[in-house]
Amino acid sequence: MARLVVLGGGVAGHTAATFAADWLGSEHEVVVVTPNAKWNWIPSNIWVGVGQMSKEEVTFDLDPVYKKAGITYKQAKAVSLNPEGNGSSDKPFVTIEYTGQGKAGKSEEVTYDYLINATGPKLNFGATPGLGEGSQLGEHTVSVCTADHAQHAADELTKVLDKMRNGERQKILIGTGHGMCTCQGAAFEYIFNVEHEIRKAGLRDMADIQWISNEAFMGDFGMGGLHMKVGGYVVSSRIFTESLFAERGVNYITGAHVNKVEKGKVSYELLDGTMGEETFDFSMLIPPFAGVGLKAYNKAGEDITDTVFAPNGFMKVDADYTPKPYEQWKASDWPLTYQNPTYKNVFAAGIAFAPPHLISKPAKSPNGTVINPTPPRTGMPSGIIGKAVARSVCDLIKNGEGAHLHEASMAHMGAACVASAGKGWLDGTAAAMTVYPVVQDFEKYPGTGRDTDYTFGEIGLAGHWIKHILHYLFIYKAKLKPFWKIIPE
């Protein structure tokens, strides 16, 4: 009997664990180590953050689902890996610390034959003074990154709406809280959902809404922007993004590294080196992401974290990490199988793997401050990678070490993404977008880096319907209800 341990029960980890359990059957064991008792459909946190959904609607208990799937569930966080075992045994293991199941605070060593690291991001609020401490959100701004954060954001937004009703003009600031953030899409969704709710409440005249982002240009989204075919033209996402901001009366600041957050005020540096300040009454700033800080030790107990993980804390996989200038970046730098180069029974999936470099063009201010979005790894690629890695591990278990590893390069796959711009079955809108491939391949598509036949975007009510249906569909799938396996990632 082989044991697969999956660290993290988010999009990538849950996908990997549930498929692996199904493919391996009861002959082998799948263990999931994840600190939360509930699964969260993170994209719908945006609607929780504007009071249009409850926390309960976007989460569900993991325990019964894992019981049904025959998965051993440990409500715990992984702390360190010993991929060579220790002095007393050659068996690799992971050290975990319980966060629930009546054992909170207790440590345990869980041995494994195969390991999938799908621990996602550490929400690194502490990177910007005033934004928070470590992975804890600070007191001046709100966040929508977790369901709890989103609930808190909705409560604060209600207060702001009440003030407007009482005739107090309010300034709203939404965007990224550091020069190296990713996930601009979530901030984009939140600003337009907030604007939509304010408009619905008849208070639009009472609000000044301001966007602040580390993207060099509007519509970069950490992917260097995208070009789509519209009305016979190939058009940059910049044109459409600027258009939406103009239409909805939302001012914007781009190329900004927020370097300090205080009560009602942020300070920032721009790509041209100038410094600025923005005041606010309500602000949601996305934190930068880092790896969750797992440590690794060799058999002798020496720290080998640098061998297994990149400096940003994400796990090294089969990517080409050789530093090279932007002009020399290639689609083939991106990983194919997500296998750790040193320990072949260890894989990473979703946000947890270390990308070889940015997707957007790198940029620095004249003062040397790095201001560029880091690469997004959104839901669809995270799910596809999780499934491919699970398939590889199952083949290795069933067919032995020579088994073929499955590939899921972000430079060969596309992504569909639906960005909400306001919720409502009759008056909602969302930008439905696809990109193909996610990472530009300038050797294949020398102009835009992507196939313009499969890269498109359109805003409208239909997009909202899709987004809302996907909410139910993905929660249905994650609960392993009948036919869950045929729903694509």
Place this chain on the structure above:
Amino acid sequence: MATKPEEFNFSKHDQFNNSMIPGKFARALRTCKIWQFIRFIVLNIKMLIVVSKSH
């Protein structure tokens, strides 16, 4: 005072002056149920093609 929303927005901020802003017809289409039902089908097909190319 200008009444059309695009008039108001173009003048509101220098940033908006160089943008394209949808007119009344384009805005109406965005929430026109019949048109959006057609787009819903088209978008689903387009997305499924990209999804099938990616798995």
